[in-house]
Amino acid sequence: MSESKKPGLLLIGVGQILTSMIVSGFLLGYLLDLYLGTQPIFILIFGGLGFIGGFLKVYRLLTDPELQ
Amino acid sequence: MSQAAEGSSGASTVEYIQHHLQNLSVGEGFMTWNLDTIFISIALGTLMVVVGGRVARNATEGVPGGFQNFVESILEFVQTQVKDSFPGHNPLIAPLALTIFVWVWLMNFMDLIPVDLLPLIGTWIGLPYLKVVPTTDLSTPMAMALVVFGLTLFYNIKVKGLGGYLKMFLFHPFGKFAVPANIVMTTIEEIAKPLSLGLRLFGNMFAGELVFLLIALLGGAAALGAGLLIWFPLQVVLDLAWLLFHILVITLQAFIFMVLTIVYLGMAHTTEH
Numbered sequence: 280m281s282e283s284k285k286p287g288l289l290l291i292g293v294g295q296i297l298t299s300m301i302v303s304g305f306l307l308g309y310l311l312d313l314y315l316g317t318q319p320i321f322i323l324i325f326g327g328l329g330f331i332g333g334f335l336k337v338y339r340l341l342t343d344p345e346l347q
Numbered sequence: 348m349s350q351a352a353e354g355s356s357g358a359s360t361v362e363y364i365q366h367h368l369q370n371l372s373v374g375e376g377f378m379t380w381n382l383d384t385i386f387i388s389i390a391l392g393t394l395m396v397v398v399g400g401r402v403a404r405n406a407t408e409g410v411p412g413g414f415q416n417f418v419e420s421i422l423e424f425v426q427t428q429v430k431d432s433f434p435g436h437n438p439l440i441a442p443l444a445l446t447i448f449v450w451v452w453l454m455n456f457m458d459l460i461p462v463d464l465l466p467l468i469g470t471w472i473g474l475p476y477l478k479v480v481p482t483t484d485l486s487t488p489m490a491m492a493l494v495v496f497g498l499t500l501f502y503n504i505k506v507k508g509l510g511g512y513l514k515m516f517l518f519h520p521f522g523k524f525a526v527p528a529n530i531v532m533t534t535i536e537e538i539a540k541p542l543s544l545g546l547r548l549f550g551n552m553f554a555g556e557l558v559f560l561l562i563a564l565l566g567g568a569a570a571l572g573a574g575l576l577i578w579f580p581l582q583v584v585l586d587l588a589w590l591l592f593h594i595l596v597i598t599l600q601a602f603i604f605m606v607l608t609i610v611y612l613g614m615a616h617t618t619e620h
Binding site for chain 2: 291
C-alpha cells in the first residue's frame with residue numbers, strides 16, 4: 280500500500296474490520312467443524328484467531344501510517 | 348398506515364414492521380428469489396444506463412448545460428478518487444467504481460421514498476409484499492461484495508501469480524515460524540473483507556429503513572383514536588429531520604463502498620503487500 284497516496288481511506292472501515300474478522304473466524308471454524316464433525320474445537324480456535332487477528336490488524340492500521 | 352389500522356394492539360405494530368421487511372419472493376431455502384429486489388435493482392440499473400447514454404449522446408463541447416454539468420462533476424469526482432487511491436493502471440477500475448457509486452446510491456435512494464407509498468400501490472395491483480430498497484435485502488450488498496471479492500482474487504493471482512498470492516498466506520502476519528497460524532489468519536482476513544463490505548452497507552440501510560418505519564408508526568397510531576393525532580406534527584418533524592440526515596448516510600455509504608472497492612483492488616495490484 281505504500282505506493283498509494285491515500286491509504287488513510289482504509290481507516291473508514293476499521294471498526295467493521297475488527298467485527299468482521301471475528302465473525303469470519305467463527306464462520307470458517309463452524310464450516311470446518313461441520314465438515315470434519317469435530318463440533319466445538321475449530322470454531323473456538325478459529326474464533327480466537329480471528330479475535331487476535333482483528334485486534335492486531337486494527338492496531339497495525341491505526342499505528343502504522345504507511346499501512347504496510 | 349393501513350396495516351397499523353387493522354388491529355388495535357401492539358401486535359399490529361409488529362405486523363406492520365414485519366410486513367414491510369418481507370420480500371416478495373418465490374422459491375424456498377437457498378433458491379429463494381426476491382423478486383422485488385431483483386426487479387427494482389435492474390430497473391435502477393437500466394435507468395442509470397439509459398440516462399447516462401442519453402447524456403453522453405447529447406454531450407456538447409464548450410460550456411455544458413445543467414444536467415450534463417452534474418453528470419460530469421460526478422464523473423470527475425470518481426475519477427479523482429480512483430487516481431488518488433489506485434496505484435498503477437487498469438481501465439476497468441474507474442468504470443467499475445462509477446457504476447458501484449451511482450447504482451448503490453440509486454438503490455439507497457429508494458429509502459427516501461415514503462415507506463408506505465410503493466407497498467400501497469403494490470397492494471392495489473395485487474402484490475402482497477413489496478420491499479422497496481434493494482440494499483436492505485442482504486442479498487444485494489453481499490452479491491456486490493462477492494463480485495468485488497472475485498475481482499480481487501482474479502487480480503491478485505494475475506498480478507502476483509498464483510505462487511506469489513499463496514506465499515502471502517504463508518508468511519503474512521507472524522513471519523515464517525508460525526505458518527499454520529498464518530494461513531488461517533490470512534484466510535480469515537481475506538474473508539473478512541467482502542463480509543465487512545457487504546454487511547456495512549446492509550446494516551446502515553436496514554437500520555435507516557427501520558427508523559423510517561418507526562417514525563411512520565407515530566402517525567399510524569392515530570388510527571387507534573383521533574386523540575393520538577397529537578403525534579402527527581412530531582412525525583412530520585422527525586421524518587423531515589431523518590430524511591435530511593439520511594441523504595448524507597446514503598451518499599456516504601455509496602462513497603465508502605466505492606472507495607473500499609478501489610482500495611481493495613489497489614491492494615491486489617501492488618506486488619509488495
